[in-house]
Amino acid sequence: xxxxxKTPPAFAVEHLTVRYPSERGWxxxxxxxxxxxxxxxxxxxxxxxxxxxxxxxxxxxRVIRPPQVAVDGQSFINGRSILNLRDAELRKMxxxxxxxxxxxxxxxxxxxxxxxxxxxxxxxxxxxSYQPSxxxxxxxxxxxxxxxxxxxxxxxxxxxxxxxxxxxxIALALLLRPxxxxxxxxxTALDVVVxxxxxxxxxxxQNDQGFAVVLITHxxxxxxxxxxxxxxxxxxxVMEAGPAEQLVENPLHPYSQALMHSFPPLxxxxxxxxxxxxxxxDMVSPPPGCPxxxxxxxxxGICRTTMPLLQTxxxxxxxxxxxxxxxxxxxxx
Amino acid sequence: MTPxxxxxxxxxxxxxxxxxxxxTRVLRGMNLSINPGxxxxxxxxxxxxxxxxxxxxxxxxxxxxxxxxxxxxxxSHIRGGELKEFRRHIQMLFQDPxxxxxxxxxxxxxxLRSFPKESKTSGQKALEQHLRDTLAEVDLSPPDNFLxxxxxxxxxxxxxxxxFARAxxxxxxxxxxxxxxxxxxxxxRLGLLxxxxxxxxxxxxxxxxxxxxxxxxxxxxxxxLVMYAGxxxxxxxxxxxxxxPQHPYTQLLVxxxxxxxxxxxxxxxxxxxxxxxxxxxxIRGCPFQFRCPLVFDPCLTVNPAMVEVGENQWARCHLxxxxxxxxxxx
Ligand SMILES: Nc1ncnc2c1ncn2[C@@H]1O[C@H](COP(=O)(O)OP(=O)(O)O)[C@@H](O)[C@H]1O
Ligand SMILES: Nc1ncnc2c1ncn2[C@@H]1O[C@H](COP(=O)(O)OP(=O)(O)O)[C@@H](O)[C@H]1O
Ligand SMILES: [Mg+2]
Ligand SMILES: [Mg+2]
Numbered sequence: 001x002x003x004x005x006k007t008p009p010a011f012a013v014e015h016l017t018v019r020y021p022s023e024r025g026w027x028x029x030x031x032x033x034x035x036x037x038x039x040x041x042x043x044x045x046x047x048x049x050x051x052x053x054x055x056x057x058x059x060x061x062r063v064i065r066p067p068q069v070a071v072d073g074q075s076f077i078n079g080r081s082i083l084n085l086r087d088a089e090l091r092k093m094x095x096x097x098x099x100x101x102x103x104x105x106x107x108x109x110x111x112x113x114x115x116x117x118x119x120x121x122x123x124x125x126x127x128x129s130y131q132p133s134x135x136x137x138x139x140x141x142x143x144x145x146x147x148x149x150x151x152x153x154x155x156x157x158x159x160x161x162x163x164x165x166x167x168x169x170i171a172l173a174l175l176l177r178p179x180x181x182x183x184x185x186x187x188t189a190l191d192v193v194v195x196x197x198x199x200x201x202x203x204x205x206q207n208d209q210g211f212a213v214v215l216i217t218h219x220x221x222x223x224x225x226x227x228x229x230x231x232x233x234x235x236x237x238v239m240e241a242g243p244a245e246q247l248v249e250n251p252l253h254p255y256s257q258a259l260m261h262s263f264p265p266l267x268x269x270x271x272x273x274x275x276x277x278x279x280x281x282d283m284v285s286p287p288p289g290c291p292x293x294x295x296x297x298x299x300x301g302i303c304r305t306t307m308p309l310l311q312t313x314x315x316x317x318x319x320x321x322x323x324x325x326x327x328x329x330x331x332x333x
Numbered sequence: 334m335t336p337x338x339x340x341x342x343x344x345x346x347x348x349x350x351x352x353x354x355x356x357t358r359v360l361r362g363m364n365l366s367i368n369p370g371x372x373x374x375x376x377x378x379x380x381x382x383x384x385x386x387x388x389x390x391x392x393x394x395x396x397x398x399x400x401x402x403x404x405x406x407x408x409s410h411i412r413g414g415e416l417k418e419f420r421r422h423i424q425m426l427f428q429d430p431x432x433x434x435x436x437x438x439x440x441x442x443x444x445l446r447s448f449p450k451e452s453k454t455s456g457q458k459a460l461e462q463h464l465r466d467t468l469a470e471v472d473l474s475p476p477d478n479f480l481x482x483x484x485x486x487x488x489x490x491x492x493x494x495x496x497f498a499r500a501x502x503x504x505x506x507x508x509x510x511x512x513x514x515x516x517x518x519x520x521x522r523l524g525l526l527x528x529x530x531x532x533x534x535x536x537x538x539x540x541x542x543x544x545x546x547x548x549x550x551x552x553x554x555x556x557x558l559v560m561y562a563g564x565x566x567x568x569x570x571x572x573x574x575x576x577x578p579q580h581p582y583t584q585l586l587v588x589x590x591x592x593x594x595x596x597x598x599x600x601x602x603x604x605x606x607x608x609x610x611x612x613x614x615x616i617r618g619c620p621f622q623f624r625c626p627l628v629f630d631p632c633l634t635v636n637p638a639m640v641e642v643g644e645n646q647w648a649r650c651h652l653x654x655x656x657x658x659x660x661x662x663x
Contacts, residue, residue: 048518161608191378192545194608196589220519221548222591248593262520264552266592267576273552275523279488 008079010180010212011037011060011098016073018052018059018236024284026070029055031236031286033073034310037212037229039179042203044227044244045216046259048280052236053216057182061098062090078179096126099173101166103185108169109157115139115168116153122175142171145205163194167201174205184216199226221263224248232256235281235291237307242316252318255292290321298322338405339366340507340539341390341423346399348385348563357613359385361563361620362399364639367507370537372529374550374571376586377560380609383543386560387509390541391423392416421449424500428512430492434484440495441480444468447502471498471528490521497528507539514549526553547590551575559583562610562620565639569646580648581625619651627652 018030029052037043045053058064060075062082075082077098082090102108110118119139124130140150146167157165166186173181183202187195203226206213217223223230224244231241232255240253251257258276278295281287287294293303302321310319348360359382367373375383388394389401392408401409408419427433434443444464445453452463468476471494484492493513500508510529514522530553532538544550550557550571557574559567559582567580578584607624610616619625622632631637631651640653 048520163608192591193378193585193589195591218519219591221593224593225591225596244596248596259520262523264523264548265594266548266551266587266590267594270552270572272527273523274527276520277524279490279521280518 007039008076009036010039010041010078011214012074012076013056013060014074014076016056016060016075017071018055019070020055020068021070022284027283028286029069029236029283030059033233033236033238035231035238035241037180037214039212040206040210041228042206042213042215042226044223044230045214045233046220046223046230047218047233049218050280050283051233052283053233054184055236056233057184057214057216061094061100061182063100092126095122095173095178096176097178098180098182099176099178101169101173101181101183101186103188108172109165111157114154114156115143115171119153119172119175122172126176138175139171142174145174146171146201162190163197166190166194166198170198170202170205174209177209178211180212180214182214182216185218186215187222188217188219195222220259221266232259235286236283237291238310238317238319239292240316240318240320241310246314246316252313252316252323253292253320254296254298254322258295258297290319337368339402340369340371340404342366342400342402343386343389343396344400344402346389346396346401348382348389348394349397355613359563359612360389360396361616363389363563364565365541365558367539367541369506370533370539371556372533372540372542372554374542374544374554374557375560376544376547376550376557378545378609380612381560382563382612383560384511385563387425387511387541387543390507390509391420391425421503422506424503424505424508426493426497426500426508426510426513428515430489430496430516431484433496434492434499436484438483439480440468440482440484440487443484443495443499444502447499449503467498467502470501470532471495472524473498489517490524493517493525494528497525501532505538507541509541509543511543512545513542515544515546522549523552529553547575547586548592559586562616563612564620564649566621566650567646567648568639569643573643573646577643577646579642579646579653580621580650581627581652582621583648585624619649 014034016030016033020027020029033056047053059069059071060082071083077093116136116139120132120135123135123138139153143150143153148164148167152160160168187198190198202213215223215227224247227244230244230247232239234255240256247256251260261273262275264270264273276295281291289305289307290303293299296303300321308319308321310317311323313323343363343365346360346363350357350359363386375386377383389396396409400407403419411419441464444467448463452460464480465476468474468479473479473491473494487495514525517525526549529540533540542550542554554571557571558565559574559580561582567574567583574583575587578587610620610623618634619632619636622628625632637649637651637654639647639649642648642653
């Protein structure tokens, strides 16, 4: 009873593990990751390249699937289990329940199709009572939402500037009113000024329409500025997850702390900063304990042998042996 | 050379590219000056001409008009041995270390090839020492772990350090670093920027650091030049340009930069309409007029001159002609 009345989160994964086969053995890209994205929230997925951000969302939405990868665990969108859905059901959910915006607009847009025709096709694939005039009206609506003139519906992708193309991809993602939009590095290829325009647009739309966003970016300062909630990945694991304010003001995991000191501030005093020496682990043979142990300046014996579990500290989940009471005392001794 | 004489200067440089009928005026009266041992950052959107400035500074391009002046002499059109000699003093570090390193050569070969001829006559032992010293300078240690590696066996950060070491091999006076960290992970960027600074302190190496990231420009450079449509539109101390930007374009760049400190504080978004101008078209007046929130009559007809707007801070904007006039009148 209680289960039924409670609205499920927009997106959730439980104990997700994803491995790629390779000549050198299994690449353990995602290792036992659990997370939740509440409805209407903007959740940021942060982490260095190779930490598993793309793999997580691609496997959880079955864009990549066996035999390309081996997947264990569960993934839910609006409470529906994705990994054992029939293909036809999954096709129905794509675009209408969740959609994607990727770094390269060219991947999402068909280069030889006018925007209008691509939008018509997307609507037709989902709507048995499809009528071109109704589809075109919706196409004009979404163009309006992303602040592109409707006349651009007659353009081919190459006739648009980089910023306009990214707006068109967002328009396409909005077309069937999804509850969740996954955005994988949506502004990485854009200049700062255009990036700011696109990010502001995404936040405005999200406010008005109420869909949830998973925003993947390696630009931590951007993420910390705009996300409600931030999940920090490293070596295929969640290191820390919590409200963005908490991460800005009081990061708990040594990796999050080091990341916070890895980019110079825009304003305020300039002081020497160090970044994080060393390199991320090889995911074919990740270290047995905490993946960050080899680069951590507060590493302890246990970190090299045992992976710490996520535990809740206030509003934040942290996977670090330092959070363990005993070790905290040791540290302060 | 007196200490106050600039190491290198671009004076009113124009550079135009022709492809079929298309004529693109990429540099339009570009001026810059770098003193010995100085770190200058060049900031601007893509397409503003930053890389063309870099290529002109190493004389991969010849200026169409204006001059490139090195240590007091005009090197705009030198050739042959003179050009070769000039290029020894200025080295480039590129964005993509993978593209700039030969994949079939080991780190040892890559570095040996970069050393000047003289060093090769100094004997095998001295050469080995020089190899090791060069790797140590870029914090790749122990050297034996790296000398026999191929570029693909190194991480992105390590590759960029090898490219750096190769550029250092000829003992340049100026390093032009064209977006050297934009392909590196956040955690590795500061390492390279710090390395640049260390070599600046220890060897007096000067830099032109090209970037679109104002925060890192302020971190590493003492002076920032902001470029728009082939010209410098604002210059000043790094602190002044970021904290007290005067040109409307610089203000826009600062406002658009990501900043966790601004969380929840930003009032309605910075709305900027339009995009940088098409450089293959004739531009009448100020090139920023099409996007400028403060545009007024003179901007439509006359490209403004650089005007001093603060202590050693300059901006190319008609707003300040006005102020100058009032100041003069008052
Ligand atoms: N198709 C693939 N085959 C083998 N390994 C892969 C493949 N795609 C990604 N990987 C590996 O999986 C890990 C996670 O990659 P990815 O999800 O792309 O990280 P991110 O998006 O955070 O940069 C990395 O170690 C990467 O090298
Ligand atoms: N060799 C070339 N031939 C023709 N056009 C060029 C050439 N190099 C650069 N351009 C043009 O000059 C402009 C500025 O380019 P560039 O100097 O690379 O700018 P930035 O480095 O600031 O992005 C761009 O519009 C680019 O297309
Ligand atoms: Mg990715
Ligand atoms: Mg460039």
